[in-house]
Amino acid sequence: MANVDHGRPGQVLGAGAAQARFAAVRAGLWVVAAALAVRQVAVVVRQPPGERLTDLETWIGPQGVLHVPGSLYDADQFTGTPFAGLVLRPLSRPAENALGYGWTLGTLLLVVVLGVVVARALPGPVSRRTALLAPPAAVSLLMLSLPVRNTLHLGQISILPVLLVLLGVFAVRGERAAGVLVGLAAAFQPAVLLFAPLLWLTDRRRAAVSTGATFAVCTAAAWAAMPHDSWTYWAHHIGGAGLGLNPSGLANQSLHGALLRSGLTGVPEVAVFLVLAAAVAVLGLRRAVRYAHDGQLLLAVAITGCVVVAISPTAWQHQLLWVLLAVVGRVGKRARDRLVWPVAVVLVMTLPAKMLLPNMQVLFPLRDNIVLLAALAAACAVPFLPRSSPHFSTPIPTEHAEPAPARWRRVPLLPVWRRVLSRPNLLLELLLIRVCYAVYSHVRLVAAGSRSTAEHHGDQILALERVLFLDIEHWANHAVVKVSWLQDFFDFYYESFHFFVPLGVLGVLYVRRPTDFRWVRSALGFATVLALVGFWLYPLAPPRLMPGLGIIDTVHGVQDFSKPDYGTLTSVTNQYAAMPSLHFGWSLWCGVVIAMLAPRWWMKALGLLHPLFTVSAIIATGNHWVLDAVGGAAVVFAGFGLTYLLAGPRVTAGAGVIRAAGGIEPAAEPHTAAPESRSTAGAGPPKVKAKVKPEVSAKATEPDDGGDGDAGSEGGEARAGAQPV
DSSP: HHHHHHHHHHHHHHHHHHHHHHHHHHHHHHHHHHHHHHHHHHOOOHHHHSHHHHHHHHHSTTTTTTGSSSSTTSSSSSSSOHHHHHHHGHHHHHHHHTTTTHHHHHHHHHHHHHHOOOOOOTOOOOOHHHHHHHHHHHHHHHSHHHHHHHHHHOOOOTHHHHHHHHIIIIIIISHHHHHHHHHHHHHHHHGGGGHHHHHHHHTOOHHHHHHHHHHHHHHHHHHHOOHHHHHIIISSTTTTTTTSOOOSSSTSSHHHHHHHTTTHHHHHHHHHHHHHHHHHHHHHHHHHHHHHTOOOOHHHHHHHHHHHHHHSOOOOGGHHHHHGGGOOOOOOSSSHHTHHHHHHHHHHHHSSSSSSSSOOGOOOOOTTTHHHHHHIIIIIIOOOOOOTTTTSSSOOOOEEEOOOOBBTTTTTOOOOOBOOOOOOHHHHHHHHHHHHHHHHHHHHTTOOOOOOHHHHHHHHHHHHHHHOOOOOOHHHHHHHHHHHHHEEEHHHHHHHHHHHHHHHHHHHHHHOOOHHHHHHHHHHHHHHHHHHHHHHHOOOOOOOGGGGGGOOOOOTTTOOSTTTTTTTGGGSSSSTOSSSOEEEEEHHHHHHHHHOSSSSSHHHHHHHHHHHHHHHHHHHTSSSHHHHHHHHHHHHHHHHHHHHHHHOSSTTTTTTTTTHHHHHHHHTTTTBOOOOOOOOOTOOOOOOOSSOOOOOOOSSOOOOOSSSOOOOOOOGBBBBSSSOO
């Protein structure tokens, strides 16, 4: 008892500190959400009057649709339903007098309410911390999404139908009231009427009937008040399909738009669309009903919303918010697979399609329909886990190496950066590599400085090289130009090996050495970020762009120095991103990694030849100074150093392995694997073994990335503690 009494003050203090940290995290998330909201308002306000709230100004301006006597649809600019026009007419004057500020703030308020409702509708079990952190996280994600940003830019009302449905399903009491809200949403967006079958099939039949009745009453009221407009909308334009932008444009992410983009038109296109829409509706509703009965009602609503996106005649970007709600679905038994679906959804809904897929013609059908494909996947294909699955809350857990000691007392290792021993999910890696490269390219282009500044920095570099006797660029360039085959070799090497070799090294390590893949990938990421800082702070003209130096540009051709942009290249890339040289930096990273990990001496030698050839190519072609290569080497070694400092050294043979039970085991001997017993659902944690019996295995370690719960192995796969050096 004495020991317990003495321990209580410490426990109370520890609990108080944990609560304080949690409160700080929660407050920080709300600050982030508020900052994003302010940023969205600033983006709208800073735009010229003719470019902000373009749809709203079209409706309410001096000659706007809602001010013109006659039909709302005479100019094909108003794309809402007649009921929406009936509701908006009285609001046109206040909206015009407020110059859109009140409209924007009201839309932001709807987004906040929507985020709170979504957070409270998460499928259980949900911990108290998750329940408190979910609202600001949901609001922040909504603020970042393309549909919300597009809605704020255009002045649309597309947030309202989504919010009305969620309020009707999750917030109000009474089935009739719920049906009224869903029916109002359908009156604004007719395809939302698909939620009536969902309510009926989930035993909320009064709500389903009320939904249909409310939709009918609202539509009839609009028909009575505006019969000509209603006839134009429902008969002439077939539910708004012929209004607004070209339905075959990329902005229309529905099946109808995808078929039109594929070249199918006329009656055949309509027939194919109706067949596909019926199939998607039946399959999607069946899945939604199944997950609703499973207790995942928010996921059921998201699936139905994705069906709405797919089968609508037009689904513009501001109407695609339903797809983002599908992020709540859980996919994958193993923790390393658990993040793939939410990350993919978030990337699709927050980034332009050109950042997700390369600019290759063969990928254009995927890139042009990427949101539609995400909606179809959520509605018809993605195998979301039911709550009855033992892996719903506790995916197969991760094995980590024993934590490494901190390098210095005042610079501790990152507590969240655990040394994972598994192979990461390939799809997730490819997504992140593509997005990170797109961000890198954008920042690299934005970081371009003025020509005078870049040339001034070039004079500084040249002067320093002359002091150090390193100014060999002119000699090397002209010596190579005199030998045609050597010039062709260096031109080809400069253009071809910059991306091919690093991707090849990463691919081999991913397959053969997953633990080392994680470590060296982090080092490469740090080096690239540091290089971007260099591009931003020190724009530098390469030797080929220095007037009067006499360098021959062997790769890009002769530059016209009388033009400020030196030709067309400057419009597509940052010509002054020379210091540090990532051409040499990435090649040096490849050489160091191959020298560290290659099993044969001749492989190590070939690996070290790559940075040698690269530094020769960048100097001989006039694309970099010698000191640029020095800067590239500096950021690469800084990247390795930061990885070593924050995460610890590479995992080598003999490192301890932290099992799911929390114990530490010695790693298996080189080329051996530790046998692991199977664990069934509901079984207790495995016992920590004091010794590992060597056993030859053909498979490498494959633990998972994160999560807590029951340990286990799929298919009895053997697991090893670490890769041999």
